[in-house]
Amino acid sequence: MTAVADAPLRVVIAExxxxxxxxxxxxxxxxxxxxxxAVADGQALLDAVAAHRPDVAVVDVRMPPTRTDEGLxxxxxxxxxxxxxxxxxxxxxxxxxxxxxLLEGNAAGVGYLLKDRVADVAEFADALARxxxxxxxxxxxxxxxxxxxxxxxxxxxxxxxREREVLALMGEGRSNAGIAATLVVTTGVVEKHVxxxxxxxxxxxxxxxxxxxxxVLRYLRS
Amino acid sequence: xxxxxxxxxxxxxxxxxxxPAALRAPFTRRARLELLFCLAAIPLGFCLLLVPYWVAGxxxxxxxLAPAYDSTWVAAAAAIPAIxxxxxxxxxxxxxxxxxxxxxxxxxxxxRVPPPPPLRPGRGVAGRLAAGLGDGPGWRAVAYQLLKLPxxxxxxxxxxxxxxxxxxxxxxxxxxxxxNHPPGVTLDPVPAALPFPGRLFPVATFAGTFAxxxxxxxxxxxxxxxxxxxxxxxxxxxxxxxxxxxxxQRVRDLEQTRALAVDDAAARLRQVERDLHDxxxxxxxTMAMQLGMAREKLDDxxxxxxxxxxxLVDEAHRAAKDALAELRDLVRGIHPPVLDNGLxxxxxxxxxxGGIPVQLTCDLPRRPTPAxxxxxxxxxxxLLANAAKHSHATRVTVQVAERDGExxxxxxxxxxxxxxxAAGSGLAGxxQRVRxxxxxxxxxxxxxxxxxxxxxxxxxx
Numbered sequence: 001m002t003a004v005a006d007a008p009l010r011v012v013i014a015e016x017x018x019x020x021x022x023x024x025x026x027x028x029x030x031x032x033x034x035x036x037x038a039v040a041d042g043q044a045l046l047d048a049v050a051a052h053r054p055d056v057a058v059v060d061v062r063m064p065p066t067r068t069d070e071g072l073x074x075x076x077x078x079x080x081x082x083x084x085x086x087x088x089x090x091x092x093x094x095x096x097x098x099x100x101x102l103l104e105g106n107a108a109g110v111g112y113l114l115k116d117r118v119a120d121v122a123e124f125a126d127a128l129a130r131x132x133x134x135x136x137x138x139x140x141x142x143x144x145x146x147x148x149x150x151x152x153x154x155x156x157x158x159x160x161x162r163e164r165e166v167l168a169l170m171g172e173g174r175s176n177a178g179i180a181a182t183l184v185v186t187t188g189v190v191e192k193h194v195x196x197x198x199x200x201x202x203x204x205x206x207x208x209x210x211x212x213x214x215x216v217l218r219y220l221r222s
Numbered sequence: 223x224x225x226x227x228x229x230x231x232x233x234x235x236x237x238x239x240x241x242p243a244a245l246r247a248p249f250t251r252r253a254r255l256e257l258l259f260c261l262a263a264i265p266l267g268f269c270l271l272l273v274p275y276w277v278a279g280x281x282x283x284x285x286x287l288a289p290a291y292d293s294t295w296v297a298a299a300a301a302i303p304a305i306x307x308x309x310x311x312x313x314x315x316x317x318x319x320x321x322x323x324x325x326x327x328x329x330x331x332x333x334r335v336p337p338p339p340p341l342r343p344g345r346g347v348a349g350r351l352a353a354g355l356g357d358g359p360g361w362r363a364v365a366y367q368l369l370k371l372p373x374x375x376x377x378x379x380x381x382x383x384x385x386x387x388x389x390x391x392x393x394x395x396x397x398x399x400x401x402n403h404p405p406g407v408t409l410d411p412v413p414a415a416l417p418f419p420g421r422l423f424p425v426a427t428f429a430g431t432f433a434x435x436x437x438x439x440x441x442x443x444x445x446x447x448x449x450x451x452x453x454x455x456x457x458x459x460x461x462x463x464x465x466x467x468x469x470x471q472r473v474r475d476l477e478q479t480r481a482l483a484v485d486d487a488a489a490r491l492r493q494v495e496r497d498l499h500d501x502x503x504x505x506x507x508t509m510a511m512q513l514g515m516a517r518e519k520l521d522d523x524x525x526x527x528x529x530x531x532x533x534l535v536d537e538a539h540r541a542a543k544d545a546l547a548e549l550r551d552l553v554r555g556i557h558p559p560v561l562d563n564g565l566x567x568x569x570x571x572x573x574x575x576g577g578i579p580v581q582l583t584c585d586l587p588r589r590p591t592p593a594x595x596x597x598x599x600x601x602x603x604x605l606l607a608n609a610a611k612h613s614h615a616t617r618v619t620v621q622v623a624e625r626d627g628e629x630x631x632x633x634x635x636x637x638x639x640x641x642x643x644a645a646g647s648g649l650a651g652x653x654q655r656v657r658x659x660x661x662x663x664x665x666x667x668x669x670x671x672x673x674x675x676x677x678x679x680x681x682x683x
Contacts, residue, residue: 019508027515093550154347
């Protein structure tokens, strides 16, 4: 896991609070990543990404001038114009609609985390690497909200509490190994749960983390 | 200087020029505008005199067309519908005239009197009659018209003082041009006006023109005072009788200040949220991040002091994250920032966060003001919490729509029902909150369910 986290990435940061921006730059630099640009608003972010073509962009939602969803709109634009660049959105709050908009159509190379999660440095670095590699990193709160917002509650009701936990972790973008580590069980147990979930949700078994997340999200949003 | 402040502003400020105010008064802009107002008042004031003809006209017509009967009785009988018609029309006509008076006063005197509340017309003959009879502001406008009649007489006199005074002043200047007749020729004396209307005095000689001049000077000097006094009385009547009335004005003022207070409160809470977001929350998040980085650097293998330090950092790290989460919950309770993006986005997160599946539809073609959005949001939050807590519902619907220019928020569940606003639940508090903007809360919750609580709010406070 550390090997993934420490593969050097080229990162662009967009965050209007200088304190937090500097902190992020320092955190990422210390872990061996290269911060190509650290900017403070949406337009600057778009310009920086166009100029540097980074592996991943870390984007704050509220930035000048509107200070509402400026960053989110920039992130959506990035996803449309630079599909090769992963977008990790950070915010003090996670909003269901924002998550739905970010994940619209495609969950590859996208992340949406609370700013709190940055405090767990290793996990944050892990999530960043996942997004840069085309994977997904969703905040547990986002997953909870998406599960809550889902209308297929009858199917969800068929899941055992443990299977819901596994589903939520899948939604966050974790691999079977990651889920096993979080739940303190063996990978084999997780694989069994995953197969059971796919069965109950009538999803065809698929290979690879990303397709798994895609499948889960598609199910959640249906 | 026995002038009141209302007649002229010069008493308030010491005169700037050399001449005393009495000499300057006739030449001020104010005097000119007040004269214009008096001139305009003459036709407006006297149009009331036409009213008896409206009543007498139809009656006379009937009397003339029915010579076979005793004309007095017929005229009396015909006068009754005419009077009824007058009752219906009087307030309406007076209101129309009131508009003209208010405009004139605003234009010429700078006296801005707000219009009274509009007439609510009734249906049918009886309804119209009742609306006319019960139209308080309309009758006050009628009273103004009646009082304007004597006032217009004085205003006409004031105008006369000006016009006749100016005419008198001119005598010595043209006398020589027209009266340079050879000696021995006797011409008729020219009449000059006195300050008493209808009274003239003859001017026969050039010396006599100075008497006319003196009378004119006195009249022109007196004119602004008379004008000012009568206009000031008119102003007072205007305010009292053509304005919205004290109670209506008070209601309007209170409505305005309440709306300001509600909007201000919402704006303040929003500012608090922004300050927290840009201040404490960012600092805490940065601190948590730095503690996380510090924690990584402290390898607890070996040195017990390092291990202790790591434990402390661990604790601080956890505490910072907890504080961050608490602060976030607190701010959500004050003003969820996503509300800036509209009710739909905010309600989506709210609906997803609860334990019960929520079906949300939000269709607002126009955005309400932030204060209304905030109230609607917290209503929905409270109702959803109620549904989760008390109703044992399995399904909740939240519908937001605009109907007849109002925002309608309906929260329904298929739970146990029996919600009673009187039973000390949160519903009473909610109803109060909604009432602060003239909204209302309707609760339909029969025992056994289903429950629907509807909050109706204006689009602006």
